[in-house]
């Protein structure tokens with residue numbers, strides 16, 4: 001049985017908007033720098049991500065993408081500058097920001113339902129069950145994680161990330177280890193839950209096609225700065241068919257990486 005988690009989803013006609021109404025949080029970077037010792041990784045980021053936007057970040061390996069995620073999540077602090085969430089500069093762990101990694105990181109000694117319902121407040125079981133239904137795994141609540149496929153584990157991790165209704169969801173190459181068909185399923189699922197829940201999404205990917213398929217906006221991180229900030233001005237309904245404009249955007253991103 002579905003438990004209503006929030007207000008009704010926007011109607012299908014308005015679902016292609018770049019930003020949906022919801023509890024997404026705005027994210028602002030003001031002169032953000034990060035160095036490890038003498039090595040500057042982020043060299044000054046100034047950028048606003050509006051509440052509810054879906055942003056993809058692409059860039060070369062070692063370019064500072066994961067570092068950026070860790071700063072947003074509050075797992076590490078910037079060397080200089082400030083990161084504001086809905087206008088408030090915050091440091092330390094951010095409870096309204098959740099992270100999804102390439103590996104699902106499920107607890108092997110907990111069944112699927114308990115992996116989703118990490119906070120054991122009253123009603124956690126019904127909420128966890130509803131989230132599992134949303135990611136298409138309602139029947140697997142009583143299973144142990146090891147019997148699930150890689151894609152199913154990522155679905156459980158997604159349900160777990162959503163159970164606290166985060167304002168920002170950070171995805172650090174979450175589909176990198178999946179086969180192409182499973183990845184396409186995950187793209188559809190992620191788009192659906194993003195529309196449904198309204199969080200601000202930041203997806204790191206080295207797959208430029210994935211970036212333009214999913215995001216409203218693609219940031220190219222190069223030499224510690226945002227080298228390109230590209231709006232994906234194609235309705236989502238037109239993206240699957242591979243519009244020529246998509247190929248043009250892909251070329252532009254690839255030449256900037």
Ligand SMILES: Nc1ncnc2c1ncn2[C@@H]1O[C@H](COP(=O)(O)OP(=O)(O)O)[C@@H](O)[C@H]1O
Nearest residue numbers: 036037041059060061062063064065066067068
């Ligand atoms: N805790 C750390 N200590 C020292 N160097 C680090 C640390 N974390 C990341 N780095 C360095 O910062 C650079 C960016 O790393 P990372 O953010 O993981 O890049 P990406 O995710 O884009 O591949 C790399 O050169 C990496 O070695």
Ligand SMILES: [Mg+2]
Nearest residue numbers: 065066067172
């Ligand atoms: Mg990384």
